[in-house]
Amino acid sequence: MSLLLPEISLVVFAFIVIVFDLLNKKAVLPWLSVAGVVVAAIFAIAMWGLNTTSFAGMLFVDSFSIFFKYLFLVVALLIILSSRDYVPKFARFQGEYYALVLLSSAGMMLMAATGELISIYIALELTSISLYILASFLKDTRSSEAGLKYLLLGAISSAMLLYGMALVYGLTGSTHLGNIAAAITTRGVTGDPALLLGIVFMVAGFGFKIAAVPFQMWVPDVYEGSPTPVVAYLSVASKAAGFAVILRVFYGAFGPPLSISLDWALLFAVLAAVSMTVGNVVALVQGNIKRMMGYSSIAQAGYLMVGLATLSVLGRSGLVFFLASYAVTNLGAFFAIIAISNKTNSDQIEDFAGIARRSPWLAAVLALCLISLIGLPPTAGFIAKVYLFSAAVQDGLLWLVIIAVINSVISAFYYLRVVKVMYLGTPASEERVPSSGAMRFALGVSGLAVLFIGVLPGYILQLAQAVAKVFPS
Amino acid sequence: MNIPYLSLIVFLPLVGAILIALMPRPGDRTVKLTAALFALASLALSIVVFLGFDRSVPVGAGIQPQFEEIASWIPAIKVSYHLGVDGISLPMLGLTTFLGFLSVLVSWKIKLRVKEYFIWLLLLETGILGVFTALDLVLFFLFWEVELIPMYMLISIWGTGRKEYSAIKFVIYTLVGSALMLAGILSLYFLTGSFDMTRLLMTGAGAAAISIFFLIFAAFAIKLPVFPLHTWLPDAHTDAPTAVSVILAGVLLKMGGYGMIRISVSIFPDVAHRFAPILVIFAIVSVLYGAVVTVRQTDLKRLIAYSSVSHMGYVLLGIFALSQVSLTGAALQMFSHGVVTGLLFAMVGLVYDKTHTRSIPRLGGLARQMPIIVVVFSVAGLASLGLPGTSGFAAEFLVFVGSFSSTAFDGIRFYVILGVAGIVVTAGYILWMLQRVFYGPPLDAYNGVGDADTLERVTIFSLVAAIMLIGIYPRLLTDIINLGVIPVVSRLGG
Numbered sequence: 006m007s008l009l010l011p012e013i014s015l016v017v018f019a020f021i022v023i024v025f026d027l028l029n030k031k032a033v034l035p036w037l038s039v040a041g042v043v044v045a046a047i048f049a050i051a052m053w054g055l056n057t058t059s060f061a062g063m064l065f066v067d068s069f070s071i072f073f074k075y076l077f078l079v080v081a082l083l084i085i086l087s088s089r090d091y092v093p094k095f096a097r098f099q100g101e102y103y104a105l106v107l108l109s110s111a112g113m114m115l116m117a118a119t120g121e122l123i124s125i126y127i128a129l130e131l132t133s134i135s136l137y138i139l140a141s142f143l144k145d146t147r148s149s150e151a152g153l154k155y156l157l158l159g160a161i162s163s164a165m166l167l168y169g170m171a172l173v174y175g176l177t178g179s180t181h182l183g184n185i186a187a188a189i190t191t192r193g194v195t196g197d198p199a200l201l202l203g204i205v206f207m208v209a210g211f212g213f214k215i216a217a218v219p220f221q222m223w224v225p226d227v228y229e230g231s232p233t234p235v236v237a238y239l240s241v242a243s244k245a246a247g248f249a250v251i252l253r254v255f256y257g258a259f260g261p262p263l264s265i266s267l268d269w270a271l272l273f274a275v276l277a278a279v280s281m282t283v284g285n286v287v288a289l290v291q292g293n294i295k296r297m298m299g300y301s302s303i304a305q306a307g308y309l310m311v312g313l314a315t316l317s318v319l320g321r322s323g324l325v326f327f328l329a330s331y332a333v334t335n336l337g338a339f340f341a342i343i344a345i346s347n348k349t350n351s352d353q354i355e356d357f358a359g360i361a362r363r364s365p366w367l368a369a370v371l372a373l374c375l376i377s378l379i380g381l382p383p384t385a386g387f388i389a390k391v392y393l394f395s396a397a398v399q400d401g402l403l404w405l406v407i408i409a410v411i412n413s414v415i416s417a418f419y420y421l422r423v424v425k426v427m428y429l430g431t432p433a434s435e436e437r438v439p440s441s442g443a444m445r446f447a448l449g450v451s452g453l454a455v456l457f458i459g460v461l462p463g464y465i466l467q468l469a470q471a472v473a474k475v476f477p478s
Numbered sequence: 479m480n481i482p483y484l485s486l487i488v489f490l491p492l493v494g495a496i497l498i499a500l501m502p503r504p505g506d507r508t509v510k511l512t513a514a515l516f517a518l519a520s521l522a523l524s525i526v527v528f529l530g531f532d533r534s535v536p537v538g539a540g541i542q543p544q545f546e547e548i549a550s551w552i553p554a555i556k557v558s559y560h561l562g563v564d565g566i567s568l569p570m571l572g573l574t575t576f577l578g579f580l581s582v583l584v585s586w587k588i589k590l591r592v593k594e595y596f597i598w599l600l601l602l603e604t605g606i607l608g609v610f611t612a613l614d615l616v617l618f619f620l621f622w623e624v625e626l627i628p629m630y631m632l633i634s635i636w637g638t639g640r641k642e643y644s645a646i647k648f649v650i651y652t653l654v655g656s657a658l659m660l661a662g663i664l665s666l667y668f669l670t671g672s673f674d675m676t677r678l679l680m681t682g683a684g685a686a687a688i689s690i691f692f693l694i695f696a697a698f699a700i701k702l703p704v705f706p707l708h709t710w711l712p713d714a715h716t717d718a719p720t721a722v723s724v725i726l727a728g729v730l731l732k733m734g735g736y737g738m739i740r741i742s743v744s745i746f747p748d749v750a751h752r753f754a755p756i757l758v759i760f761a762i763v764s765v766l767y768g769a770v771v772t773v774r775q776t777d778l779k780r781l782i783a784y785s786s787v788s789h790m791g792y793v794l795l796g797i798f799a800l801s802q803v804s805l806t807g808a809a810l811q812m813f814s815h816g817v818v819t820g821l822l823f824a825m826v827g828l829v830y831d832k833t834h835t836r837s838i839p840r841l842g843g844l845a846r847q848m849p850i851i852v853v854v855f856s857v858a859g860l861a862s863l864g865l866p867g868t869s870g871f872a873a874e875f876l877v878f879v880g881s882f883s884s885t886a887f888d889g890i891r892f893y894v895i896l897g898v899a900g901i902v903v904t905a906g907y908i909l910w911m912l913q914r915v916f917y918g919p920p921l922d923a924y925n926g927v928g929d930a931d932t933l934e935r936v937t938i939f940s941l942v943a944a945i946m947l948i949g950i951y952p953r954l955l956t957d958i959i960n961l962g963v964i965p966v967v968s969r970l971g972g
Contacts, residue, residue, distance in 0.1 A: 322554070361594075376627060382620040388552070391616060391660070395555050398664040406664065410657035417653050418646070421630065425642065428594075429635055466554050 008059050008066050010048040011074055015041055015111040019104040026100020035089050035443070038103040042082045042110075049074040062181055063121040065253075069475040072325070072468060073117035073249045080242045080332060081110040083450065086443040087340045088234040090347055095142060102142060106238065109135035113242055117249035120257060122170045122180040125250055129166070129214070132246060133159050136239060140231040151230025158223040159213065166210020172203030173258070182257035195264055204259060204269055208276075211254075214247030215306045216299075218280040228299030233346060236295055237339030240302045241332045248309060248328060252321065256476040261316055274314035274405055281307030281412040288419045294342055294354050297419060298335075301378060304416060305331055308409060312393055315400040321473035322466070323393035329465055330385035330458055334377040337451030340444060341371035348438040354423055358430025364438040368427045370452040375420040377455050380413050385458035392466070482547050483527050484561040487575065488607040490520045495600035498593060506592045510582070513596040517579040517603065524575040531568055533957060541676045541744070541965050543613055551617070557673055560614040565962020569813045569955050570610040570729075570736055576944070577728045577820050578603040581721035583937045584824050587831070588636065588719075595636060602628040602725060609733050615663045615673040615741075622697070623656055625730065629714075629722070636719040644713035651710040655697030662693030666745075675740065679969065683748045691749040695742050701734030702790045705764040715783035720827030723779070727786050728820035732812045735793045739805065739966065743797060747969045750800060754886045757798040762893045762900075764791030769903035773910075778829065778836040781911060782822045785862065788900060789815045795897055796877040799890060802960075802967045804880025809959040811873035814861070814948060818870055821858040821941040825851060828934060829915070832927040838911065843920035848929040852916045854938045859908040861945045864901055869948035874901065876956070 018041025022034055049071060056067045084106060092099050112132030119125050137159060141152025174180055176199055177188035194200050212220040228236050259265050284304030291297035309331070312324025344367055349356045361368035377384035390413065394406045440448070458465055494516030498509055527545055543562025551559040563571055581599065588595050605628065608621030626649055634645035667673055669686060680687045700707045711731075715723050743750045768788030775781035789811070796808025828851055829844070830836050845852045861868035864875075881894045930938065948955055 319554075381623050381626060383624065387620065387623070391619075391664075392552070392555060394660065395664045395667060398661070398668045403661065403665060407658075407661050410660050411654070414650060414653040414657050417649060421646065421649065425630075425634060425646075428631060429642070462552060466552060470554060 008052070008055075008057070008064060011045040011052075011078075012111040012114050014045045014048060015107045015114075017041075018044065019107040019111075022104045022107070023100045026098075031099055034100050034103055035085055035092070038085045038107060039082060041107055042078050042085065046075070046078045049078060058120065062183070063119055063124050065118055065120045067475050068471050069249075069253070070114075070118035072472045073245065074114045076245055076329065076332060077110050077113045077117075077242055080238070080245075080336065081106060083336055083340070083447045084234055084238045084242075086447040087237070087343055089443040090441050091232060091234050091343060098142070102139070105135040105139050109139070109238075110242070113246035113249075116246045117253065120182045120253065122174065122182070122254075125254065126163070126167060126170065129250070130163065132243070133163065133214075136235075136243060139235045139238070140227055142235065143230075143232050147230035148232065149230075151227045154223050155227045162210045162213035162220065165206045169203045169206025169208075169210060172199055172206065176200050176203065182254060185258040186260065186263065189259070189263055189265070200265060201268060204265070205272070207254065208269065208272060211247055211251050212276070215244050215251070215309070216303050217276050217306050217310060218283045218303065221280070221283075221303045224299040224303055225296045228302075229293055229296045229352070233295065233339060233343045236298070237336055237343070240298065240339065241335050244302065244306060244309075245328050245332060248324065251313065252324070252476070255313070256321070260476060266316060270314050270316045273310045274402060277307045277310035277314055278405060278408045279307070280304065280310065281409060285412050285415045285419075288416070291419070292354055293352050294346075294357065294423065295352050297354065297423075298338065298342070301416070301420075302335070304412065305335075305378070307412070308390070308393065311397050311402070311405055311409060314402060314405065315396050317396060317400055318470070318473050319396035319399060320393070321476065322469040323389070323396040325472045326462070326466055326469035327389040327393050329469065330377070330389040330455075333451050333454040333458065334374045334384070334386055337370055337448065337455055338374035338378070340448045340451060341367050341374070344440040344444055344448070345371075345438055348436075349433070354426055355430075356433070357423060357426050359427070359432025360438065361428040363432050363435060367438055367440070367448070370448050372424045372427065373452055373455055375424055377459070379417045379420050383456065383459045385455045385462070388459055388462045392462075483523055484545050484547055484563065484611050487520050487523045487527070487571070488561070488604055488611055490516050490523070491578065491600040491603040491607070495597045495604070498597050498600070501593075504593060506589075509593050509596050510586060513600055514579070514582045516600060517575070517582045520603070520607070521575040521579045524572050527563065528568060528572055531563070531958060533961065541962075543676060546613075551614075555616075555667070555673075556671070557616040558614050559617060560674065561611045562613045562676070563611060565958045565960060566739055566809050566966075567610045567736065567962070568958055569809065570732055571607065573732070573813050573816045574603065574606050574610060574729050577724060577816060578606075580820070580824070580937050580941065581724045583933060584724060584827065585719070585721040586933055590636060595632070598628040598631045599721065599725075602632070606725075606729050606733065610736060613675045615666070615675055615678075618675065619656070619660060619663055622659070622733065626652060629726070629730075632722045633714060633718045636722070637717040638719070639717040640713065641717045644717040647710050648714040651700055651707070652697075655700035658693045659697035662690045665690050665693070675745075678745045680746050681748055683752045687746055687749050688752075691742060691746045691753075695738070698734040698737040698742060701737070702731060702794060703734065703787065704760050704794060705767050705787065705791075708764070708768075708787045711787060712780055712783045715786070715823075716777065716780045720823060720830075723783075723823040723827075724820045727783070727823055728816040731786060731790055732816055735790065735797065735808065735812050738794070738797050739809065743800070744966050744969060747971070750798065751886070751970065754798045754800055755889075758795060758881075758886075758890060758893050761791045761794035761798065762896050764788065764794060765897050765900035766903070769900045769907070773903065773907045775907075776838050778838055778841070778911070778915065779823070779826050781838070781907065782819065782826060785904065785907070786815070786819055788904060789819070789862070791900070792874060792877050792897065795881055795894070798886070799877075799881035799884040799894075800886040800970050801880050801884035802963055804877055804884055805963045805966060806956055806959050807873055807876025807878075807880050809963065810869070810948075810952065810955055811877055813955060814869035814873040814945070817941055817944045817948075818858055818861045818868075821854070821938060821945070822862065824938060824941070825855045825858060828930055828938075829855075833924055838914050841915045841921075841924075843916070843918045844924060845916045846920040847924050847927055850929050850935065854930075854942055855916065856912055857942055857945065859912050861949070863905045863908045867946070867949045869945045869952070872949055872952040872956075
């Protein structure tokens with residue numbers, strides 16, 4: 006039970022926040038949520054180095070799940086800090102906002118920690134339902150449409166996921182990931198088309214979460230309509246959680262040396278190539294920055310899936326490192342976008358004109374994060390791409406790497422367009438873009454992290470390797 | 479005491495850029511003086527390195543870097559922070575710091591967004607210095623990419639004409655090249671297990687070696703540039719601000735040539751042998767095509783830009799003639815062209831500052847109104863066409879003699895002769911341009927436009943001095959270049 010303390014503390018604080026909102030103490034809400042995250046972090050730090058299971062093997066506490074706990078907690082903290090300027094816009098339910106963030110974080114932490122299909126599903130639903138509600142928080146037509154679309158498409162994909170899980174259970178007689186792997190060999194169902202079908206359905210269900218093509222149709226509308234801090238949260242945490250689950254399930258249950266691993270590795274390679282290309286090409290024509298970032302996150306999911314296609318420890322550690330780098334990069338970009346859109350009251354790229362003159366540091370952080378998304382030095386994105394692509398080349402996926410680097414060139418065009426508008430355009434007014442201390446802290450942390458990981462990646466790389474070694478092979 | 483000279487040289491401009499960025503509301507003069515100070519510091523240190531370079535002949539076939547600095551950076555994929563200079567990179571290092579400092583001086587009259595301008599300029603200098611000193615492929619690639627964003631910002635904000643188009647064209651062309659180079663570098667690592675440029679060697683011309691060679695070569699071919707991948711060059715050169723054109727033509731293009739020597743020929747000698755004939759043909763096409771197109775230009779800056787395509791063709795010829803003399807000539811031509819074309823662009827900038835036009839038909843007879851500019855421009859033009867006594871002659875002579883006597887493949891003499899014909903065309907357009915713009919009857923429109931002022935004179939005279947010095951005593955550089963070329967030639971099998 007004590008192994009669940011981080012998640013439990015998040016849930017407890019979520020309820021405390023709701024109660025305080027009822028008591029009308031609005032000013033203290035964000036700090037309560039921060040306290041909740043800090044308490045959970047303390048418990049998680051105390052757990053570092055453990056390697057056990059609990060609840061009859063349903064809960065894994067190893068470096069993999071602990072790393073993701075840290076990731077989600079840091080993301081949640083930064084999101085809460087950056088929402089401080091945004092939340093007072095909501096007339097009611099401010100407490101519920103923070104509570105939902107905490108609850109979905111708890112769900113994500115569970116997603117990375119469970120080793121059993123039904124628990125994965127439950128954790129996924131806990132996360133997703135909180136996110137559906139968060140997406141529609143603005144209560145205007147766009148936000149409600151975003152929330153509804155997210156809910157409907159999410160429900161369908163959850164159903165597909167469950168169906169895939171049912172097929173796998175039917176063939177192997179167990180829902181524990183380790184037992185599934187053993188059962189596949191003993192029952193000799195490796196070549197069974199039903200198993201492959203089950204895996205494909207599960208890919209569909211998880212693919213929705215990570216915004217991979219062809220499961221990405223929800224992304225542009227949800228990204229455009231939801232409140233921007235929620236979009237930031239979605240783009241980073243939800244994607245990371247999705248990849249954590251995929252890593253856990255596919256390497257835990259269907260991993261090498263089972264021959265079926267070659268099949269799903271190839272599937273991910275193809276999905277990766279398609280996602281990158283579709284995401285980057287469609288992003289070229291977007292005029293709304295949130296929509297553009299939506300397509301950019303589809304493309305980034307493509308790059309991340311290259312790590313899944315490699316079936317090696319180097320590929321896995323590359324994926325985890327890329328996730329960490331992507332997290333700080335995307336958060337930094339979105340925080341800057343939140344601050345700027347708050348002032349200009351617009352999400353159109355052309356309204357970002359001349360921001361470099363009005364708020365040079367804000368523009369600099371956004372430019373730095375966009376450059377990191379392209380993958381240019383000296384940012385974290387550069388190291389992540391070199392590391393991940395070297396793993397892919399080592400595994401004989403040179404064709405995929407060439408597609409990926411060409412895609413990076415295509416993406417440069419639309420990322421640089423935003424940089425160009427900020428630095429070259431004439432601003433509509435000369436006022437500074439205001440941002441609260443909390444927002445500036447969040448921005449500073451993200452920006453510095455992008456540079457730090459880009460110049461001294463050693464520590465995060467070692468962490469990523471430790472995480473990847475959890476799975477044998 | 480082991481002072482890390484190279485790290486200091488590479489990163490001092492970056493420190494300067496960060497310092498300027500952190501200054502709260504600095505005056506224009508402060509920014510310019512800071513930038514000049516840091517660029518001068520790099521220049522001074524590079525002179526120290528130049529003088530301290532050990533000129534005794536190396537033993538062994540490997541690259542013998544000096545002032546070496548090595549530290550493990552990303553142990554997981556065996557990437558290290560490895561800097562060093564040898565005979566080939568030392569002149570390039572000197573050229574970069576020299577032109578870097580001079581470009582700060584050339585930019586002295588900038589008025590628009592001064593602080594940002596010098597931040598980007600200094601960042602650019604760090605990137606280029608890193609390319610010439612890096613001895614680890616990932617580090618090389620990193621510095622290669624660093625120069626992209628500063629160039630984009632510099633051209634698109636402070637440029638003229640179709641600046642945004644030219645800037646994004648430059649970025650996309652370069653990025654495509656570097657994308658392919660990354661794929662090649664990673665494949666090379668996969669096959670050999672190392673990123674160390676001093677030790678890598680892929681013998682044989684199998685399919686793997688050929689494909690990796692061309693993946694990496696693509697980036698250098700776009701950068702040099704080689705016909706037909708040169709179309710970004712006229713736009714970028716013409717629309718960039720003067721100082722950026724100086725750096726672009728003077729130093730950035732040399733990154734391509736340097737990469738070809740350091741990586742393409744040194745690591746893949748057998749593939750280089752096999753494809754030398756085709757690449758020499760491309761070199762001659764670049765020379766002739768560049769020269770012929772230049773004749774037709776009516777914009778002074780565009781004329782000089784196209785002439786770079788032609789001159790870099792000599793570099794490509796020298797490299798892929800694969801002989802000791804021709805490689806030395808190619809490296810010397812890189813240095814010489816850097817100084818000469820840097821001077822040419824600086825002069826065009828001066829003429830434009832005074833007369834507010836770059837159009838050759840509209841200019842004329844300026845010898846009366848701006849005598850100093852005319853003399854220096856003429857010297858630069860004559861160096862460009864390879865007049866004996868200038869560095870251009872020394873370099874081109876070495877390239878031609880080396881290529882003519884090369885045993886790389888039969889029939890190379892025919893191509894060299896064609897290449898020499900390019901000099902005739904070069905003489906044609908340079909002299910014609912000089913005559914139309916400067917000599918001839920003076921036009922009343924330009925009465926009283928003023929000549930070069932003190933700062934400008936310092937800049938252009940130092941460049942002239944460099945041209946003359948190397949022209950009269952090329953041994954200053956060729957002795958050093960030779961040291962770097964010998965290991966390459968021994969890998970090629972003599």
